[in-house]
Amino acid sequence: MSPMLAGDQKLDSVPMQEPPRHFADDLVARLRQLGHPLCVGFDPFLERLPPLFRRGSMQPSDPQTAAAVEAFFDAVLDRLEGRVAVVKPQIAFFEALGSGGIAVLERLSAKARGLGLCVLLDAKRGDIGSTAEGYARAYLAPGAPLEVDAITLNPYLGIETLAPFVQKAQDHGRGLFVLTRTSNPGSADFQDRLLGTSETPLFEAVAASLAADAAALCGSQTGWSSLGVVVGATQPESAQRVREALPNSLFLVPGYGSQGAGARESLRGFRPGPAGLEGGIVNSSRAILYPDAAFTKETKAWEAAFDTALDRAITELGEAVAAG
Amino acid sequence: MSPMLAGDQKLDSVPMQEPPRHFADDLVARLRQLGHPLCVGFDPFLERLPPLFRRGSMQPSDPQTAAAVEAFFDAVLDRLEGRVAVVKPQIAFFEALGSGGIAVLERLSAKARGLGLCVLLDAKRGDIGSTAEGYARAYLAPGAPLEVDAITLNPYLGIETLAPFVQKAQDHGRGLFVLTRTSNPGSADFQDRLLGTSETPLFEAVAASLAADAAALCGSQTGWSSLGVVVGATQPESAQRVREALPNSLFLVPGYGSQGAGARESLRGFRPGPAGLEGGIVNSSRAILYPDAAFTKETKAWEAAFDTALDRAITELGEAVAAG
Numbered sequence: 126m127s128p129m130l131a132g133d134q135k136l137d138s139v140p141m142q143e144p145p146r147h148f149a150d151d152l153v154a155r156l157r158q159l160g161h162p163l164c165v166g167f168d169p170f171l172e173r174l175p176p177l178f179r180r181g182s183m184q185p186s187d188p189q190t191a192a193a194v195e196a197f198f199d200a201v202l203d204r205l206e207g208r209v210a211v212v213k214p215q216i217a218f219f220e221a222l223g224s225g226g227i228a229v230l231e232r233l234s235a236k237a238r239g240l241g242l243c244v245l246l247d248a249k250r251g252d253i254g255s256t257a258e259g260y261a262r263a264y265l266a267p268g269a270p271l272e273v274d275a276i277t278l279n280p281y282l283g284i285e286t287l288a289p290f291v292q293k294a295q296d297h298g299r300g301l302f303v304l305t306r307t308s309n310p311g312s313a314d315f316q317d318r319l320l321g322t323s324e325t326p327l328f329e330a331v332a333a334s335l336a337a338d339a340a341a342l343c344g345s346q347t348g349w350s351s352l353g354v355v356v357g358a359t360q361p362e363s364a365q366r367v368r369e370a371l372p373n374s375l376f377l378v379p380g381y382g383s384q385g386a387g388a389r390e391s392l393r394g395f396r397p398g399p400a401g402l403e404g405g406i407v408n409s410s411r412a413i414l415y416p417d418a419a420f421t422k423e424t425k426a427w428e429a430a431f432d433t434a435l436d437r438a439i440t441e442l443g444e445a446v447a448a449g
Numbered sequence: 450m451s452p453m454l455a456g457d458q459k460l461d462s463v464p465m466q467e468p469p470r471h472f473a474d475d476l477v478a479r480l481r482q483l484g485h486p487l488c489v490g491f492d493p494f495l496e497r498l499p500p501l502f503r504r505g506s507m508q509p510s511d512p513q514t515a516a517a518v519e520a521f522f523d524a525v526l527d528r529l530e531g532r533v534a535v536v537k538p539q540i541a542f543f544e545a546l547g548s549g550g551i552a553v554l555e556r557l558s559a560k561a562r563g564l565g566l567c568v569l570l571d572a573k574r575g576d577i578g579s580t581a582e583g584y585a586r587a588y589l590a591p592g593a594p595l596e597v598d599a600i601t602l603n604p605y606l607g608i609e610t611l612a613p614f615v616q617k618a619q620d621h622g623r624g625l626f627v628l629t630r631t632s633n634p635g636s637a638d639f640q641d642r643l644l645g646t647s648e649t650p651l652f653e654a655v656a657a658s659l660a661a662d663a664a665a666l667c668g669s670q671t672g673w674s675s676l677g678v679v680v681g682a683t684q685p686e687s688a689q690r691v692r693e694a695l696p697n698s699l700f701l702v703p704g705y706g707s708q709g710a711g712a713r714e715s716l717r718g719f720r721p722g723p724a725g726l727e728g729g730i731v732n733s734s735r736a737i738l739y740p741d742a743a744f745t746k747e748t749k750a751w752e753a754a755f756d757t758a759l760d761r762a763i764t765e766l767g768e769a770v771a772a773g
Contacts, residue, residue, distance in 0.1 A: 223594020
């Protein structure tokens, strides 16, 4: 990958009148305004959808199910506007609803971006050559049917396979979050294996391999890079090792809330900035989308329950950010 | 993962009158009949689609593009019926066409299965917990909108993350192909890294970790397992090492044809069976879908060009199988 070449191409392909966007600069500026790094995950668990939004059998094969999911996240987006910087749809759950589910995700992503929310697609894609190009085009090309601002990627097939995504990040101001150390118990199977006679586990080698691209994608405003990484909040030491390898990469931290990590733990690897700790986003899905009190048929009661869960996460993370 | 438990659940959930399907038994029986292991990859490269099928601008955002792709693979399926056992759609290229592309893939998969072709979805999915469940349900559950017979998986997140797919393979006779050593140049970045002080590269550790599940998914007719692996044809020594770790796993071998590996090389890791060498499927996409002679507007000329390319691959692989 040649950052110089990519930079030249960018100058050619972006119209002069349009200010060049930078994913990390834009996101970090917004996070500083808001004072918290909360990212709300969109995981449509059909059996947990509040009764207010349920329709038909709620089976994946029922066409009404996709409509119910759309109505729910449509209402969620209205409540998130101006409160959070970023939402993270988990595409697996939309894929489970077939092409109708993907159509819903297309409309929700467009609405979210229209509301000024950054859309980070949790797709964990990874493939070779022309197929990687296909995925990069599918999600990061301007005008793509399911255009988003950033995507999660799986590095198992090698650093070269990330190149089409890095190119799109350069050309169109997109963001990437590459899996390093995930938060699930089995992540140790391979990610923690020490390489050769070194003390370097695989996840750290992955992080180190990203350093050149990450440096090339640093923003001029904040210094943060549009090539970020996924680092499980349940792994504090891992976070420190990844941070050393990638000083300017934003972290996507899953595992806050229902997966058991607290707010302060989730900020390991963050560092002091002008508005408190910064350096990533912290995801919560279930604790915000499906609190017990939101299991209601009453609009006002649902709104109140949703806002309470959202406020709790925002306050908790905001306090941890401010405490430094 | 408990194979005993999975077995009990299967007895409960499958109606007694329906003979239980087994992916590997069914596929290997069909491969023996046909005398070759060719799998035809469905990679819709928009710029290479024969003029006979092109419509509109052929840009991803043009609604006519999905229709063109559908018309092309519809005609391809008609020519493949009875000639090959399995087709492998690469979902990335359908995702690049948005929900309309996924709808096309749903219809093509249903048609292929109706014609008696096995559909192996090349999706390389891998995620944790409930998300892995979501992917397994999306593609391997009976009645799913995009129901297929088998899927490719990425192991980076750990063996535990494969469990929902193994369960679906048990319950519904599906097949799995887990990435071990891929055929791209950058695959060495991580897959070839030696672990600890051993001589074991990562891809071999991945293979070894699959052994218990692979053994539990062996078929009673052929002895082959429904838990297969992806092993690049450009890596003959890797094929041997994976075969030693997984004696009964079917190989999905990419890289035959346009990626440079010959027929005999593609069969490394296969072994003698009742109808010649067996033990996997060998994929070819571009060499069959887009030979120069198929770039025509004439139906008869396209059919002849397609058949010629298909026959060449079948003959070449059939001879290598028979030569043993």
